[in-house]
Amino acid sequence: MNRWLQRSQIWLHIPMMLVAVLFIAPLLWMISTSLKAPDDIISGLGTMQWIPKPITTENFRNVLGKIEEFPIWRWTFNSVFVSLAVTFLVLTVDALAAFAYSRLRWAGRDRIFGMLVATMLVPGQVLLIPLYLLIRKLGIFDTYAALILPASASAFGVFLLRQFFLTIPMELEEAARLDGCGPLGILRHVILPLSKPALATLGIFTFMGTWNAFEGPLLFTDSAAMRTLPVGITIFQGRYNIEYGPMMAAAALAAIPVTIAFLLFQRHIIKGISLTGLAGR
Amino acid sequence: MRITPVGATISPSRRGDGAVGLLFALPHLILFGTFLLAPVIYGIYISLHRWHILAKEHPLIGLANYSAALTDDIFWVALRNTVYFVVLVVPLGNLVSLLLALGLASLRRGATFYKIVYYLPVIISIAVVAVLWRWIYNTEIGLLNLYLGSVVNWLRSIGLPLRPFEPLPWLANPSWVMPSIALLTIWWTAGANMVLYLAGLGNIPDDYYEAAAIDGASPWQRFWAVTWPLLRPTTLFCLVFSVLGAFQVFGQSYVLFTAVSGGSQSGPARSGLTLALYMYLQGFRQYEIGYGTAIAYLLFAIVLILTVIQFRLLERRDASSKV
16 A cells, blocks of 8 residues: 555645646636626626536627627737748748858857847847837838737847757768758758757747737737737727626637647647747747 | 857868858848847937827937936836736746646656646736636636635535635735736746756756765755755746746736726726836827836846846856855
8 A cells, every 4th residue: 555655656646636727727717618608607607617507609609700890810810820920930030040150150250149149138028119119110010010020030049049050060061061062052951951859949939929929919000900819809808898708718719729739739849948948938 | 048059069160151151140130130129229219318109309308218217106116016026926936836847857657747737828828818817816706716715615614713705806906916916927937937947857867866865865855955956057047037027027917907998007006007017008008108118128227137136146156066
């Protein structure tokens, strides 16, 4: 009995399971509320009931039915499109730059790289007002460019990929060079194929970070058609102040795609953070 | 932070690549220069002017925005709230993350399941998180008060001399607001640092623990003699970035209070007003962007000073531990 207790680690599992329940409960409550009838939510009938009875899709229909006022499909499209565009742009531009900072020799390289690293400590909030003015001046306010370009400017990806590229043995590159490869060929045929884990990590984090981004889309757009899901949710909340059913349905719609993506890629994501020391935001 | 990893292979012997290098770096440099470096510098310029967004003229006023902030009572309210939030979230949040990581590291089976569950909140947008917690914190029919109420009732029913449960005013009472925001933030972010602590724990060689066990050290002693000192780089990294992140707290207060009212609210008696929210309210509700930017730079200065102090403290400890 005693040995079984030790081997099964049951005394460790009990508190960890309790914490796991506490961590997952708010999300389950969100789903549960979103499937309840409005009366059940407000009157308190359904209040401590985790499995709604009856299950209704009324809240979701409510949310999706007011397309004119809350274009949630458009917001979803915007979130998907912007996240994909930023991810693609960051991976392309940062891989080229990281190659330049790790494998090519040119005047001013290390000084410029030092400046990139130094800016990584600048809080995002410092940029918001100047960026807003700049975006207005460039005439890209309330466009996809305003959602995509500022989100792709960070030095973080360059730093991350450079660190990874530096661990690739120079001999491989020399061999490719003897075969007549130019810098672009070396990047494409030697460096990138060997850097898949780093590229995957950067790609996943860029995608999730952009999907969840809040301040930028809030300030750099203002028409309902250009909002992304997180900002859309708050517009929704401003209107459905105390109607928790539709609100939880909208919140669930915003949270579910990224949750599925996480569950699919969780192995890479968690390993990626430990590899890179990336805290997720 | 180390910029060049061990075993780095920058060969000094190779000939220069000349303009090709700059060409490869250029696309990123254009983006970076336009949307990061330029705004940082432009921001300093803006903060030195009296700049109303609609006004045609914005006269140079030197450091007047900064001195105005330092004599602005509301700025100090925002600063006090923000510091209170940081003091609540950083130590408690890191303690939770470390405990979760220690639990995971000692598990022989099932660690992946727990890891996924603890990490799940991290991937969700603050907008969703705050909307959801506003519902959970509802005084009358929120999940938290319902469960606390039934726990209290149950304890009374088995004879404990407790007073009847009064619903807790999570977001309604000024002195509850920051602790409530801190609680939801710890739920939201604990998984991120947990993974970092877990990686740090994985880097501690097993030999150390075996040696300590042979010396007859209890698990408690092993933690203080082996784990804690060897985990210090990870702890510092997590603390620095937690402080950096916590000082920028914005979305929580914005979604819980400002967006709900559609106006310029920041919680009962401004109890949810943070520095970042104050910058937003000044810049985008009052249109005083000169003043708003000055607030943002004061935030930057505070964060920078704290980061330098934290790094200094680590260096000194490292130096003393080597002697």
